[in-house]
Amino acid sequence: MKPTLPIIPMILSRRLRASPFETRVTEQGVKAFSLYNKMTLPLVFDDLASDYEHLHSHVQIWDVACQRQVEIIGPDALRLVELITPRDVSRCEIGQCMYASLCDENGGIINDPIVLRLADDRFWLSIADSDVLLWVKGIAYGRGFDARVFEPDVSPLAIQGPKADDLMSDVVGEHVRDIRFFRFINAEIAGTDVVLARSGWSGQGGFEVYLQDSRKGSDLWDVFWDAGQKYNIRSGGPNLIDRLEAGLKSYGSDMTIDSNPFEAGLESFVSLDKEAECMSHEALQRISKDGPDKKLVNLVIEGAALGSPRSVWNVLDSTGEIAGIVTSQAWSPSIQANLAFAIVRSDQSDPGTALVVDAGGDVRTAVVRNADWTLP
């Protein structure tokens, strides 16, 4: 049974920016897009389930140019990055990526980018779907920091799947196998400079290739496409089933400005004792002490395959009270169950808790699971 997704016809004006890889993606017969940071994000090429099967067996090329970069450079660059995230970025080495939530003065999550440290005084925030550029520019202006904040011409292309290492070493050289998780090197591919990181938004491993000249999108694509033929390469995109199975949370769906890192299960990325000034420090101290009111949990919804929620799916506790909402959901072919993320009251968040989900009128029993989907 194939999960269904709500799909609508969308008009592409120039306001919704074209990716440098859009020509190739269109030629590949993309079936459905999302829109992310006002840029197209190709999601489905065959269908969700068969894209997922292929991703788990071979290698895929993904247009993730919509993961835009916010560059922060200058004498106050580190001070500025430290201010906006509770993560201890002073420990981030040059050549390292760090997953970090950006939090406001109430502890609310503004975004959850990957921070890449390019130099002592130069960072990229590789962002999820919100205007981090404006947020960081506003704070830098307000505080009078000596740092330039802008969106550079940088567009990531992801190579994901179990054969990603083989493909990447054919293209760039055997040394890419030694790149550790969340580390990056500089390389040249298709005659253009790229940053090459071991990272990516799937559970299958691989690389993200940061193109730094949008005119070279098709050239870069073609190098991987041609070299990937022997590995049965296909076009793909961040896959809903894979991300649920892998526990990858999506900003805007599973967390928002109304969430905080303790609610979202990101407490391991919070350093309340870091030395640098941090705007969310005080609020997060308080939430850490009191505990969050709500928690983002893994939930298995019982019964036949459900689609993906567009409307609000309420989660009810055993007394019938509303305990929260479902934030993401997909049918998993490997676990043979409906996997959901849900934000629920903390007193209903322990693995094993029995709940009820009202999936648009289709009322089902559900159970909170561990983060790896096992039962306690």
Place this chain on the structure above:
Amino acid sequence: MKPTLPIIPMILSRRLRASPFETRVTEQGVKAFSLYNKMTLPLVFDDLASDYEHLHSHVQIWDVACQRQVEIIGPDALRLVELITPRDVSRCEIGQCMYASLCDENGGIINDPIVLRLADDRFWLSIADSDVLLWVKGIAYGRGFDARVFEPDVSPLAIQGPKADDLMSDVVGEHVRDIRFFRFINAEIAGTDVVLARSGWSGQGGFEVYLQDSRKGSDLWDVFWDAGQKYNIRSGGPNLIDRLEAGLKSYGSDMTIDSNPFEAGLESFVSLDKEAECMSHEALQRISKDGPDKKLVNLVIEGAALGSPRSVWNVLDSTGEIAGIVTSQAWSPSIQANLAFAIVRSDQSDPGTALVVDAGGDVRTAVVRNADWTLP
């Protein structure tokens, strides 16, 4: 001949927010959406040209909930609004709307909202497509201003077209005919409080009704839908043809952070001599003195009807040099011409200037027109 638009299938996740009017819009058989502030914006119900014809003759109801509000409230609210726009907001009375560009310290346009003054110390910025919330929150935090900045539960519904006054007076009362352009009143419709403004993103006049409780979307819609039957009401949306004819510029297409108000033809909304502190003042003084390098102009492209640009359409001067790009374009049935906005070098911006447009390989002659599309 009907203009063509690039349309793609888009997956609606919960990250792309539902409007309170989405149920009704879907029932009305919307044919194509755009996405705006991460919310659906219904654009086409029949086709562009017949939606346009109807808008010019009758009355339409538009789901423009995506024009989100940023509320600024508190002792420093006015000081904060003054800081972020070069417009003199001290002159904005309670009950008044003001079109204002928000500009950064380089004069770059961050957004071009309508400012509504609700009280001495309370404003809504009714925004175009960029995260003004994060921009203003960041500046307020950085400067330590005493003002709360948040997105309230407010969703505009537009009633546009020549019969809008008749419909609105049937629903609310004859006194709505006396609401002046860009003024608003408080009213109750469908048992819920609304702000009712004479404004809207068409050249045909009408109202915007700011719903303040998203649970009442269908109720509010139904009141206008039922009362509008005698006026041949239809669902519609901001219409590309109408906006080109009316000279309405779209943030993200016709201006961006790389534009400034002098380039975008918005100099009449800049008060360089206002008393309050303004972050863009210095940069705009300089641009005003030197003149902008580029200008946004009206351009008629000759020959048969063209579609809407997705790729870059270069504008060339008489020597074949690139002079700029087309930012928006539509075929006008009433003027019987291709109407375009283009950003061109200032030395090529005088009405009457002959240019050439490369519309994706279809090379045409073009002439700069006056703002009302006449020739000089």
